[in-house]
Amino acid sequence: MSKLNKSSSELDLDRPNIEDYLPSGSLQDSHPKLRLRDLLDISPTLTEAAGAIVDDSFTRCFKSNPPEPWNWNVYLFPLWCLGVVVRYGVLFPLRAIVLTTGWIIFLSCYFPVHFLLKGHDKLRKRLERSLVELICSFFVASWTGVVRYHGPRPSMRPKQVFVANHTSMIDFIILEQMTAFAVIMQKHPGWVGLLQSTILESLGCIWFNRSESKDREIVARKLREHVNGADNNPLLIFPEGTCVNNHYTVMFKKGAFELGCTVCPIAIKYNKIFVDAFWNSRKQSFTTHLLQLMTSWAVVCDVWYLEPQNLKPGETPIEFAERVRNIISVRAGLKKVPWDGYLKYSRPSPKLRELKQQSFAESVLRHLEQK
Amino acid sequence: MGNTSSMLTQYDIEEVQEHCSNTFSQQEIVSLYQRFCQLDRNGCGFISAEEFMTVPEFAVNPLSQRLFRMLDGLNFKEFVAFLSAFSSRASLQQKVEFIFKVYDTDGNGKVTFNEMLDILRDLTGQFISEQQREFFPMFLRKRAIQRTLC
Numbered sequence: 001m002s003k004l005n006k007s008s009s010e011l012d013l014d015r016p017n018i019e020d021y022l023p024s025g026s027l028q029d030s031h032p033k034l035r036l037r038d039l040l041d042i043s044p045t046l047t048e049a050a051g052a053i054v055d056d057s058f059t060r061c062f063k064s065n066p067p068e069p070w071n072w073n074v075y076l077f078p079l080w081c082l083g084v085v086v087r088y089g090v091l092f093p094l095r096a097i098v099l100t101t102g103w104i105i106f107l108s109c110y111f112p113v114h115f116l117l118k119g120h121d122k123l124r125k126r127l128e129r130s131l132v133e134l135i136c137s138f139f140v141a142s143w144t145g146v147v148r149y150h151g152p153r154p155s156m157r158p159k160q161v162f163v164a165n166h167t168s169m170i171d172f173i174i175l176e177q178m179t180a181f182a183v184i185m186q187k188h189p190g191w192v193g194l195l196q197s198t199i200l201e202s203l204g205c206i207w208f209n210r211s212e213s214k215d216r217e218i219v220a221r222k223l224r225e226h227v228n229g230a231d232n233n234p235l236l237i238f239p240e241g242t243c244v245n246n247h248y249t250v251m252f253k254k255g256a257f258e259l260g261c262t263v264c265p266i267a268i269k270y271n272k273i274f275v276d277a278f279w280n281s282r283k284q285s286f287t288t289h290l291l292q293l294m295t296s297w298a299v300v301c302d303v304w305y306l307e308p309q310n311l312k313p314g315e316t317p318i319e320f321a322e323r324v325r326n327i328i329s330v331r332a333g334l335k336k337v338p339w340d341g342y343l344k345y346s347r348p349s350p351k352l353r354e355l356k357q358q359s360f361a362e363s364v365l366r367h368l369e370q371k
Numbered sequence: 372m373g374n375t376s377s378m379l380t381q382y383d384i385e386e387v388q389e390h391c392s393n394t395f396s397q398q399e400i401v402s403l404y405q406r407f408c409q410l411d412r413n414g415c416g417f418i419s420a421e422e423f424m425t426v427p428e429f430a431v432n433p434l435s436q437r438l439f440r441m442l443d444g445l446n447f448k449e450f451v452a453f454l455s456a457f458s459s460r461a462s463l464q465q466k467v468e469f470i471f472k473v474y475d476t477d478g479n480g481k482v483t484f485n486e487m488l489d490i491l492r493d494l495t496g497q498f499i500s501e502q503q504r505e506f507f508p509m510f511l512r513k514r515a516i517q518r519t520l521c
Binding site: 046048348 | 427430432466469491
């Protein structure tokens, strides 16, 4: 009677304890004398369910927070209209011209370098890196990006990996402007995919496909190979796996933290004063997102390159990931949330429910033993 | 009340308040409407049970399957009525009625012993075997006897 049935699915030690973050109902407190009516009282569980319906920490991470309208006034509205005219009529064409010029320069230099210097790999790679940094600077200029970099610039060394929090694909462009990283990304369709397969390929970028489960081992192997190679560009990983709205961080995937190398955290925080840089991929395509950035006044953000971290003795990769997430969240002023970003696309695993069921079952059996 | 408009008028708010017997203030109803619009992904004016399950905190709750019955295809008035039992202004009567509805799976107005065992099964999952659960009637009878003797 005192033996609990062992859970047939082994409890996933792969994740930090969610119970530490969620509000605990009275069921989880150990009552010295649990009465029968406490066992039959389902109201704490129901209250938790209703609480989740009314507001939950996961949906909050992906909510775009549009700024309050400030222009409904006799004198503010004309000013705002003037601003719209300037942004769409003057700034946007100028920026489009700058961007087009940048692309022309880039393409006319890139292809000759790529094909003509086939034999001289070192020189070719160096030129390609500078060219990619150049086109990214053009991109940032096309949104009037005001980016402040704090901390030592990344250096090209083997056995190191860079991790950053993820708000939009422009994170990559902002970081790439300063250092030509090789990044691991989801393969996208359309013109972005074309760019990925041609130009980014030469930087040593790695692709993955979220929907394929076998993909994980292949990608893990590619990551390891890249990190151990001395000539490869420094590797940048976004361990959240999805774009979050820059107020919260979701759980980091452990893949980047079990490669056996130094992890250098990068924290990125956008200032929403002119535009919200969060790319809500459910609501907008990337092109629309870029156009929105190009018709706003400026994109303001801070980038902090933080102190490299190593796996401490006796620390698991999960704990290491949580520790780095903590460092990034504190630096960028983000709140931590215990959910896996991929829950955007799938249901939570039943193991989480089983944890709750197990603790309730334990208190029931303890009570029945007391008779 | 327009399903596609995202603005509530004063009339709409009062209508909803009446429907939930004044358990929510007007400000709370406005906030609940924002939440409703957020959960109603496809904007059709109804939240299906699937859309509720996209909230991970709800999906891991042991009683979420049971609540499905009461949650499928809710429009805003029904949504507020469902949540009215959880308001601090709800009477004890309303709260007990709600719990009763959760227990009463076949909706015949009576809670049988099997229905209570069903709830226990939901809450404990596979961590209590069938025979341990069967001990419950014996245990309840014993407790009832103890109570009458004391």
